[in-house]
Amino acid sequence: MSTMNIMDELEWRDAINQQTDAEGLRELVSEKKIALYCGVDPTGDSMHIGHLIPFMVMKRFQTYGHHPVILIGGATGTIGDPSGRSSERTLQTLEQVQDNVDALTAQMKKLFVTDNDAKLTMVNNYDWTHTINVIDFLRDYGKNFTVNAMLAKDVVSSRLDSGISFTEFSYQILQSMDFHHLFTAEGVQLQIGGSDQWGNITSGLDLIRKKEGAEAKAFGLTIPLMLKSDGTKFGKSAGGAIWLDPAKTSPYEFYQFWLNSDDRDVIKYLKYFTFLSKEEILELEQKVTSEPGKREAQRVLAEEMTKFVHDEEALAQAVKISAALFSGDIKSLTADEIEQGFKEMPTFEATKETKNIVDWLVELGIEPSKRQAREDITNGAISMNGERVQDVNTEVSVENSFDGRYIIIRKGKKKYSLIRLVD
Numbered sequence: 286m287s288t289m290n291i292m293d294e295l296e297w298r299d300a301i302n303q304q305t306d307a308e309g310l311r312e313l314v315s316e317k318k319i320a321l322y323c324g325v326d327p328t329g330d331s332m333h334i335g336h337l338i339p340f341m342v343m344k345r346f347q348t349y350g351h352h353p354v355i356l357i358g359g360a361t362g363t364i365g366d367p368s369g370r371s372s373e374r375t376l377q378t379l380e381q382v383q384d385n386v387d388a389l390t391a392q393m394k395k396l397f398v399t400d401n402d403a404k405l406t407m408v409n410n411y412d413w414t415h416t417i418n419v420i421d422f423l424r425d426y427g428k429n430f431t432v433n434a435m436l437a438k439d440v441v442s443s444r445l446d447s448g449i450s451f452t453e454f455s456y457q458i459l460q461s462m463d464f465h466h467l468f469t470a471e472g473v474q475l476q477i478g479g480s481d482q483w484g485n486i487t488s489g490l491d492l493i494r495k496k497e498g499a500e501a502k503a504f505g506l507t508i509p510l511m512l513k514s515d516g517t518k519f520g521k522s523a524g525g526a527i528w529l530d531p532a533k534t535s536p537y538e539f540y541q542f543w544l545n546s547d548d549r550d551v552i553k554y555l556k557y558f559t560f561l562s563k564e565e566i567l568e569l570e571q572k573v574t575s576e577p578g579k580r581e582a583q584r585v586l587a588e589e590m591t592k593f594v595h596d597e598e599a600l601a602q603a604v605k606i607s608a609a610l611f612s613g614d615i616k617s618l619t620a621d622e623i624e625q626g627f628k629e630m631p632t633f634e635a636t637k638e639t640k641n642i643v644d645w646l647v648e649l650g651i652e653p654s655k656r657q658a659r660e661d662i663t664n665g666a667i668s669m670n671g672e673r674v675q676d677v678n679t680e681v682s683v684e685n686s687f688d689g690r691y692i693i694i695r696k697g698k699k700k701y702s703l704i705r706l707v708d
């Protein structure tokens with residue numbers, strides 16, 4: 286590993302937004318390996334790449350030998366963090382929350398369990414929250430919060446006009462109880478989070494000092510908002526969020542997302558999301574200026590991210606699909622690869638009956654009329670599965686498909702259609 290100090294490394298990577306006591310934390314992490322935590326609420330059944338932002342910092346602490354404690358919010362997820370939201374959330378059912386807890390736990394393990402002896406603890410705040418009764422809650426915790434300070438937090442003050450329920454108003458107490466619990470039970474001395482978590486983190490630090498004394502050594506750190514140079518929101522493509530779950534965003538789409546990064550953003554992403562060294566990133570930065578057409582930095586970013594979130598095999602497949610789509614030579618793809626690569630293309634359904642191609646194209650609506658279909662075929666504008674069809678008497682059958690499941694039609698240079706064969 287690098288000889289840089291973790292704090293120097295985070296600074297160089299522009300990964301720090303606010304800190305409670307920068308000097309104190311720097312001293313602490315150079316003296317000893319610490320335990321630190323970051324939480325995520327199970328609001329859905331998968332994380333997306335926006336969730337990775339604080340967790341990449343957790344991962345860097347882990348590679349420096351520190352001890353990440355990852356909290357899945359089985360309790361807070363039933364309440365809903367008002368941070369960064371302009372309106373009240375709808376409550377999820379407890380079953381929904383539990384299913385999401387299981388899904389996120391599995392995703393976190395995939396990212397944080399290593400084959401060396403790097404430390405990792407996974408916790409669920411439901412475990413220490415659900416046994417506290419309302420009297421203890423008000424006496425042991427509520428007494429340490431003034432409504433005045435709670436109202437002053439951005440999250441709450443920005444909602445005073447539109448309204449905020451007592452439930453969401455109380456969220457900051459629950460997250461503060463977590464920090465206090467992990468401080469006393471697990472020796473956790475640092476909480477990190479996205480920039481919208483500053484209020485929750487500092488209120489936890491206040492609780493720790495009130496209950497454990499002013500000299501209690503605990504710190505907070507937030508990470509900057511990831512801004513895109515074109516002003517649009519980071520982490521979204523035309524098809525929506527970029528999920529870590531391969532069933533929601535295929536590894537091919539995931540790879541393409543990073544590959545399509547803007548020249549003005551790619552170095553920021555390499556610094557932020559990859560474990561490449563400073564030297565390697567500076568070299569790629571030069572290439573963005575000297576040979577922008579090659580998009581070397583984007584390619585390396587896409588490779589690193591696909592390997593990190595998925596695996597080598599998924600990366601090889603994403604590269605193979607990308608090359609096939611680029612050249613138009615798709616014959617060597619498997620049905621699964623076809624499905625990944627053509628997911629966003631117009632999709633049609635056809636039966637497995639054998640049919641004349643002219644009739645078939647018109648029935649599907651890919652061609653407006655038989656006359657037009659014949660003309661396009663004779664002119665060489667139609668390809669089936671990567672091969673030009675020039676005979677209007679061609680028969681289309683299951684034999685022509687990828688594994689009995691898909692047929693790909695290309696009209697003109699790049700108008701692809703995916704035909705799904707059904708019984």
Ligand SMILES: N[C@@H](Cc1ccc(O)cc1)C(=O)O
Nearest residue numbers: 324325326358361366460463
């Ligand atoms: N409030 C955090 C998640 C979280 C939950 C509990 C915690 O103790 C810490 C963090 C978020 O919405 O991102």
